Amino acid sequence: MADEPAAAAGDSHDYPTIDPTSFDVVLCGTGLPESVLAAACAAAGKTVLHVDPSPFYGSLYSSIPLPSLQSFLSPNPSPSSSIAAGAAPSYSQTVVDLHRRGVYSEVETSGTVPEPARRFTVDLVGPRVLYCADEAVDLLLRSGGSHHVEFKSVDGGSLLYWEGGLYPVPDSKGAIFRDTTLKLLEKNALYKFFNLVKAHIDATSAPANEMVEGDAAAMISKEHLDRPFVEFLTQQGLSPKMRAVVLYAIAMADYDQDGPDPSDKLITTREGIQTIALYSASIGRFANAEGAFIYPMYGHGELPQAFCRCAAVKGALYVLRMPVAALLLDEEKKHFVGARLASGQDILCKQLIIDPSYKIPTLDAPFDDSGSKFPRKVARGICIFSKSVKQGSSNVLVVFPPKSLEEEQVAAVRLLQLSSNLAVCPPGTFMAYLSTPCTDASAGKQSIRKAIDALFSPQDSDGLEGHLETTSESTDHVKPTLIWSCVYVQEITQETSGPLQSCPMPDENLDYRNILESTKKLFAGIYPDEEFLPKKSAPVYADDDSDSAE
Amino acid sequence: MAATAGGNKIRNAKLVLLGDVGAGKSSLVLRFVKGQFVEFQESTIGAAFFSQTLAVNDETVKFEIWDTAGQERYHSLAPMYYRGAAAAIVVYDITNAASFTRAKKWVQELQAQGNPNTIMALAGNKADLLEARQVPAEEAKAYAQENGLFFMETSAKTAINVNDVFYEIAKKLLQGQQVQNPQGGMVLNQRPPERTVSSSSCCA
Numbered sequence: 129m130a131d132e133p134a135a136a137a138g139d140s141h142d143y144p145t146i147d148p149t150s151f152d153v154v155l156c157g158t159g160l161p162e163s164v165l166a167a168a169c170a171a172a173g174k175t176v177l178h179v180d181p182s183p184f185y186g187s188l189y190s191s192i193p194l195p196s197l198q199s200f201l202s203p204n205p206s207p208s209s210s211i212a213a214g215a216a217p218s219y220s221q222t223v224v225d226l227h228r229r230g231v232y233s234e235v236e237t238s239g240t241v242p243e244p245a246r247r248f249t250v251d252l253v254g255p256r257v258l259y260c261a262d263e264a265v266d267l268l269l270r271s272g273g274s275h276h277v278e279f280k281s282v283d284g285g286s287l288l289y290w291e292g293g294l295y296p297v298p299d300s301k302g303a304i305f306r307d308t309t310l311k312l313l314e315k316n317a318l319y320k321f322f323n324l325v326k327a328h329i330d331a332t333s334a335p336a337n338e339m340v341e342g343d344a345a346a347m348i349s350k351e352h353l354d355r356p357f358v359e360f361l362t363q364q365g366l367s368p369k370m371r372a373v374v375l376y377a378i379a380m381a382d383y384d385q386d387g388p389d390p391s392d393k394l395i396t397t398r399e400g401i402q403t404i405a406l407y408s409a410s411i412g413r414f415a416n417a418e419g420a421f422i423y424p425m426y427g428h429g430e431l432p433q434a435f436c437r438c439a440a441v442k443g444a445l446y447v448l449r450m451p452v453a454a455l456l457l458d459e460e461k462k463h464f465v466g467a468r469l470a471s472g473q474d475i476l477c478k479q480l481i482i483d484p485s486y487k488i489p490t491l492d493a494p495f496d497d498s499g500s501k502f503p504r505k506v507a508r509g510i511c512i513f514s515k516s517v518k519q520g521s522s523n524v525l526v527v528f529p530p531k532s533l534e535e536e537q538v539a540a541v542r543l544l545q546l547s548s549n550l551a552v553c554p555p556g557t558f559m560a561y562l563s564t565p566c567t568d569a570s571a572g573k574q575s576i577r578k579a580i581d582a583l584f585s586p587q588d589s590d591g592l593e594g595h596l597e598t599t600s601e602s603t604d605h606v607k608p609t610l611i612w613s614c615v616y617v618q619e620i621t622q623e624t625s626g627p628l629q630s631c632p633m634p635d636e637n638l639d640y641r642n643i644l645e646s647t648k649k650l651f652a653g654i655y656p657d658e659e660f661l662p663k664k665s666a667p668v669y670a671d672d673d674s675d676s677a678e
Numbered sequence: 679m680a681a682t683a684g685g686n687k688i689r690n691a692k693l694v695l696l697g698d699v700g701a702g703k704s705s706l707v708l709r710f711v712k713g714q715f716v717e718f719q720e721s722t723i724g725a726a727f728f729s730q731t732l733a734v735n736d737e738t739v740k741f742e743i744w745d746t747a748g749q750e751r752y753h754s755l756a757p758m759y760y761r762g763a764a765a766a767i768v769v770y771d772i773t774n775a776a777s778f779t780r781a782k783k784w785v786q787e788l789q790a791q792g793n794p795n796t797i798m799a800l801a802g803n804k805a806d807l808l809e810a811r812q813v814p815a816e817e818a819k820a821y822a823q824e825n826g827l828f829f830m831e832t833s834a835k836t837a838i839n840v841n842d843v844f845y846e847i848a849k850k851l852l853q854g855q856q857v858q859n860p861q862g863g864m865v866l867n868q869r870p871p872e873r874t875v876s877s878s879s880c881c882a
Binding site (some may be wrong): 144146184185265268269272274275276277278279280281414415416417422425426430433434436437438440441443445446447448449450550 | 726727747748749751752753754756757758759761862863864865866867
């Protein structure tokens with residue numbers, strides 16, 4: 129699939145000629161946001177052309193065969209397009225060359241790629257899951273895309289790395305009750321806290337006219353809601369370990385909430401409770417999903433494909449292996465009015481949306497390389513090994529709170545282990561994705577490496593097998609041996625201004641909530657009067673007598 | 679994936695259509711599913727799937743038929759399209775030699791992308807237009823034999839052999855056991871909004 133990461137020299141290609149040559153919307157890149165937008169625009173009755181320079185779907189959101197990973201993360205610099213200069217514009221337009229940016233850096237791999245390497249499918253957005261009750265799931269259901277993707281539950285639940293050991297995350301009353309690693313005092317405090325939060329969620333979700341007396345009393349005061357969540361948890365008498373469970377493994381806070389430099393990285397009680405409410409609504413939403421999280425079989429790259437198919441069913445035109453070489457500006461050089469494809473063909477459009485791996489040419493200074501002022505970064509890791517990090521679990525989430533690996537660790541590290549039952553690796557093997565947000569690339573990578581070292585023993589150290597400090601009931605658990613790993617850094621650039629729409633990059637989060645929020649805003653920005661993927665926008669079956677749900 | 683309904687086994691099978699634009703893929707499906715034929719069928723038909731059940735002896739095959747939704751036009755079908763396909767019909771137009779050449783490419787693509795158990799049919803469509811024939815039946819038949827496909831000439835317009843292709847596929851599906859994706863996951867479906875708060879929920 130990903131044999132050619134970027135467009136090779138333009139001339140050797142036998143590009144097709146696109147017909148028609150004018151569209152309401154042209155999208156370049158088939159990442160999740162562009163694909164969702166294509167589906168939404170097509171559902172709104174717009175004519176859509178969706179192109180991608182690669183021979184596969186997904187752009188920065190794709191899942192690629194392991195042998196293609198290296199070339200994807202470290203692409204050869206693409207030759208600057210000569211096509212743009214070549215032909216004279218057919219109208220009174222200005223042509224602005226389009227350039228791609230480097231998104232990945234500091235790629236480091238170790239170990240030997242296991243065979244058959246092609247049977248390992250690598251997510252570029254990992255670790256990532258969907259909450260059963262989140263926006264991504266709703267969009268899949270509303271667009272009809274849900275029919276194209278199968279999911280499996282992250283059945284092993286979540287584990288917290290604490291003082292050198294792995295502990296189950298007690299995310300329900302039942303789990304608290306069953307947990308044998310908690311002290312009685314911890315259990316009571318956590319139990320009380322969950323009750324309080326549940327009462328608050330129930331009270332806030334009840335319609336105002338149905339508010340029973342006492343509901344108001346059950347609500348956490350506004351004053352508390354705006355204060356840091358960690359303060360609230362401390363007030364509730366939660367121990368440091370229980371605070372870590374709630375903050376990093378349930379509320380998914382990124383940065384150290386107890387640190388000396390609180391700044392803007394503290395999550396508020398309101399934010400914390402919002403995530404807990406989502407978590408709680410996710411459990412039990414689907415009959416076959418045991419936990420809050422689900423993962424798409426064959427990898428996250430299926431999701432853009434599903435939305436693209438929805439768009440295609442609604443009439444969107446798809447062309448892979450078609451780079452955009454340049455953009456067309458109108459006479460006043462104020463608006464983009466089209467795109468020049470690598471084939472040299474000019475396509476006119478009212479709206480132009482591009483993949484975040486393209487630099488948006490600012491109109492005053494066509495391309496300014498230095499413009500990236502302290503971009504957000506995320507350090508990511510990918511591991512292959514042959515034994516589960518938790519006996520008896522196939523898919524499991526592990527959270528390493530800040531400072532749990534070393535004093536210098538400023539942000540939580542999340543690890544998602546996936547097994548062959550997701551069809552992303554051959555039977556008998558496991559994959560794990562890790563990530564941590566960072567501003568300094570080497571610090572981020574350091575955290576990822578520490579987390580890998582904490583869970584796995586290096587391949588060469590047979591004989592001297594590392595032992596993970598064990599949780600009470602399990603007997604000695606020998607660390608799985610690492611077969612192959614890759615650590616790299618991804619930039620998260622956000623372009624907000626300008627007359628050209630650029631989609632969000634994969635972010636540091638575990639889910640797609642923020643990405644889809646931005647995508648929704650983009651749609652509202654270009655089509656303020658259209659509903660974003662209205663329900664029933666895509667009848668799954670054409671025939672009426674069939675059952676669409678099974 | 680075999681469900682029991684009134685003592686009758688129902689086998690669900692994903693079937694994909696492949697072939698050039700204009701070969702008559704959608705027409706073939708519409709003829710099979712709805713018994714209709716439209717002379718100038720629009721390229722896109724606005725539906726992701728068709729479903730149709732077919733009884734073979736005492737067993738039933740429920741086809742879920744995927745159309746290309748136009749993504750084949752610039753050779754941009756997603757891997758998802760081929761995934762888990764129990765059967766495929768590669769369609770060409772007997773009055774268009776180029777469409778037969780392209781059909782062979784689709785067979786190659788299917789062999790590369792699909793699973794080895796996928797049952798493949800080659801359908802030479804527009805068999806009613808005999809006077810305009812460009813692809814000899816013998817040539818297509820020989821090609822099909824060499825490549826392990828079964829071959830029929832069909833006409834969506836006159837309905838010749840259309841049901842037969844699907845019936846033949848259903849028979850072959852039932853002969854070979856298994857086929858279905860052995861480790862299927864769950865398909866999300868909309869459940870009634872009322873939801874009793876699960877006792878296992880985080881805050882329950």
